[in-house]
Amino acid sequence: MGQLDKMQRLHNMEKKDLNPRRDIIDHLKTAALFPQRRGEMITRALQELLISLPAIGTALVWPCQDRKVPWKIYYAGTRRESMQPWLTARLHYSLDATLNVLQKDLSKLSDMPTPHLMRLQPVPMFTTGLWIIWTPLFPLLREALDCLEEIRQILEALIEVESLEKHYFSSTSPLSDQALLEALAQGDPHALSAILSMTRLAGNAEVVAWGQVYRDIIESTDQQGAQQSGFGFTVPLGQGVHGRIITSGSQMVVVDDYRNSPYRHPRVSHILDSEQLRSIFALPIHTRSGQGKSEHVGGVLYAARRVVKPFSLAEQLLMQRVTNLLAPLPPPTRVTSFSSSGLNPISEQQAVWYKLILQANHIAALETWVGQFIKGMIIVADSDGRPYVAARNEQLEHLRAAFDSSMDGIQVIALDAPGVSAPGHIYLRSAITLPPIWWPDFFADLVVACHLIIGRMEHARDYLARQREQWLQDVLQGKSLRQLRQDGYRLGLPVEEGQLWVIAWPSQRMLTRQETRQRTLAENIVLDQLESPLLFLGDDIGVILLGSHTDADPCKLREALLTLFAPHPVWILYGMHYHSLHDLQTMLAQRISQAQKARREAHSEYLLNLQTPGLESLLANPRLSEDLHNFATKLLTPLLEYDRSKGTDLTTTFVLTQMLGSTQAVGDELGLHANTIRNRLRKAEDILGVEEASPQERIAWGFASFIWMSFHPHPLSDVAHSASRQLRVT
Known part of the structure; x- marks a missing residue:
């Protein structure tokens, strides 16, 4: 009880x-x-x-x-x-x-x-x-x-x-630059521009704006992302989105669609509508009171998009982190100049610099700008001494040799930062004196920029790698061929036909998601050798999809990979050709299992050629082509005659079923429901007399189906297209 x-x-x-x-x-x-x-x-x-x-x-x-x-x-x-x-x-x-x-x-x-x-x-x-x-x-x-x-x-x-958050709020981020935050508190326009850039990046916003709150109005003249140069507004306190924040004490205001919002105001709505702004997020920043924060709002930070796509909770929180760094603001006063006698304003060169590092997605952009600025050369290398821009390897060697020879103008700067156990280096050859007198923190800012952009590069690469790995998982799980084809094209993969290579490396060198740089090195090796991406499957298997006619040397690839994995062995399975997405689905799991077995049993052969002559090798023989076509036509004649007399297409349904093995797969190929395929297949089998057929006859129909589809591709069928194309090429 x-x-x-x-x-x-x-x-x-x-x-x-x-x-x-x-x-x-x-x-x-x-x-x-x-x-x-x-x-x-x-x-x-x-x-x-x-x-x-x-x-x-x-x-x-x-x-x-x-x-x-x-x-x-x-x-x-x-x-x-x-x-x-x-x-x-x-x-x-x-x-x-x-x-x-x-x-x-x-x-x-x-x-x-x-x-x-x-x-x-x-x-x-x-x-x-x-x-x-x-x-x-x-x-x-x-x-x-x-x-x-x-x-x-x-x-x-x-x-x-x-x-x-490491991309925006690390100790090397501009948002951790105390001088920048102090300059913002004094009204420096370059500092405000840098903050708006960071907010736009963190919130994934198209337009960001700053609203200064005075006693009677909110005034916004500073923005980034607006299409019209005169973008800005003034609105009385207590009205519009801004008024909601000021009068209600809200921590934020989220507007899903401004076109249908109760916060529209005649002084503002036509301006926002002209910019086609729809989803809006607004955050207040409070003023200082003594040593603490007052209840009064001194500024409002706005983020907006031109589509109805409300800001996610994570995006809202990241932008709140930005406003937390800005608060509390000094009490607002109407001034005509942003300069302050106690603080040097940020130079125009530094303003361009902040814009560069907040928007650049590859280290090459930074190297180009800095190279022009110092009238020389800069190369950023990782902890293994490899340049992040692979094409600059030879130039890096020249810089190293010049540095070892103690030539003037060559400098090497370590990419030291908190939490970075193995930093890379920056190699510089400058024609000007560094750091410039007016930019004493040049080297520190350069290190900050490198970490920000490298982090952004790794984040983007990891995102693409996750998409490719998910696509491989979907292929293995037998997801819809139609959806797999679309996703594969979107990822730039050879979906319809190609070569399948599988790489297995030892468990001692598992490339986990945490080993971002090691994964990048493996990807770069494969790209250099094969000009195709390496698709990770878990932490210890790699898959490569090559074009059908790519002539690649697996021995050279293995030698290159050993620079990363040695002294541990690497196994490469190659030579497998697929002629449709269904082919790839069929062979992928089998080949991965073979690679895992080779590793598990420590196979002494590290290069395993699994190329086997298939039915397509018969079709490639011009002496057999006509006989094979006649053979297939004769076996399928009852269906062909029925289709001609009734205007149906049972032949395609039958031959695709023989090739794909299931009515669901055929339905996916032809865009029809599986029940429709089953009904057509029953009719086709009745016409051919499949129930009374011998095993030899069933095998012959399967062979005839492959031949027929190669000579007579169906316009909707991926299998037919690839079989036909293979025949025409040969």
Whole structure:
């Protein structure tokens, strides 16, 4: 009876309004905005969850961003001292592997209820996490499910913020430049321009603007991204989006679509409409009062997009981080000049510099600008001494030789920064004196810029690599051919036909997502040797899709890869040709398994040629071509005659089914429902008399189908196109 009473009490608690969830949300937002308190705030949020749900335990398998270990555990609830190490012991580099182990072992915890497992996946480009909740209540009421969903969204946003913040808020970022923030407080326009650029980048906004709040109005004249040079507005306090912030004390205002917003104001709406601004996000910055922050708003930071795409929670939090750095502002005064006798304004050259480093997506842009500025040459190299711009390898060798010979004008600067264990170097040959008198922090700013842009490059490369890996996973899982084809084209991959190579490297050199630079080096080696991208599948398998007629040497590729993996071996499987996306689906899993087996058994042959003569080799023989065509036509004559007399296309349905093996695959190829394909196939088999056919006749029909489709491609069929093209080329 005591257990029943306890369950009833828990059930009654669940029926109550979940007020504590507001505390949970506030704690998690604080964790996003103040990284120095992140661990404390996440733990508090989990503890509040135990009360509000209720639950007896909850844990987070949280991705680590410092790249030392892949995961860390947050846990709150019963048996904390034993549960934390129990969960930690089951962590693997792969979250899927971790999840598989947990699903098996969690059921063995006899004193804990069956847990709810929720995967935390912000968007495909970010690392996933896992949320575990032990609650004795099943099923959960709607209020509890809504609470968990809201918290899940904030946890995913926090993962996204944690992944991106190093690009904007690291110690080497312009936002950590105290001189820049002080210049902004004094009204320096170049400093404001740099802040707006960073906000635009962090919030993924098209237009950003600054609104200065005075006693009676809000005035906005500073912006970035507007198409009209005279963009700006003045609006009375208490009206429009700005008035909502000032009068209500809101921490922010989110406008999904300004065209249909209650905050439209005649002084502003026509200006924003002329810029076609739709989704808007506005943040207040408070003024200073003594040593603290007052309740008065001194400025408003605006971000906007020209499409109806509301800013995500992660984007909102990142922009809030920016405003936290700016607050508190000095009390506003109407002035005509932004200069200050106590602070030197930022030069125009430095303003161009800030714009460059906030927008550049490749280190080549920085090298070009700096080279022109110093009237010389600059090359940025990684910790292994390789230039980030591969084409500059020879120039780098000349600079190194000149430096070793103590030639004048050659300087080498280490890319030292907090948290960077193996920094690269900057090689400079300058015709001017460095640093310039008016730019004493030139070298420090250069190091800052390199880290920002390199981080941005790695982030973009990682995003593309994740998309390609997801595409490979979809191919292995047998996803829709039509969708796979579209996604493959979008990623620039040879989808319809090509060569499949598979590379296996040893577990001692697993290229995890945390090994960003090592992955980049492997990608560059493959690009240099084969001019095709390396697609990662997990941490220890690489896949390369080459064009059909690419003549590549696997021996040269292996020699190049050994510069990265030696003394550990590398296995390369090559020579596999596919002539349709379905072919690739069929052979990919088999070839990956063979590569894994070669590694597992330490195969002494490191280059495995799996090229085998297929049916297409017969079609390539001009002496057999006519006989083969006649053979196929004769076997399929009953279907062909029926199609001619009835205006149907049963022949295509039949031959595609023989080649693809399933009605679902044929439906995907032809854009028809699988039931339609089944009905057509039954009719075709009745006409041919398939039920009474011998095994030899069935084999002959399969052979005839391949030949027929090669000579008579169907316009909608990828299989037909590739078979026909293979025949024409040969």
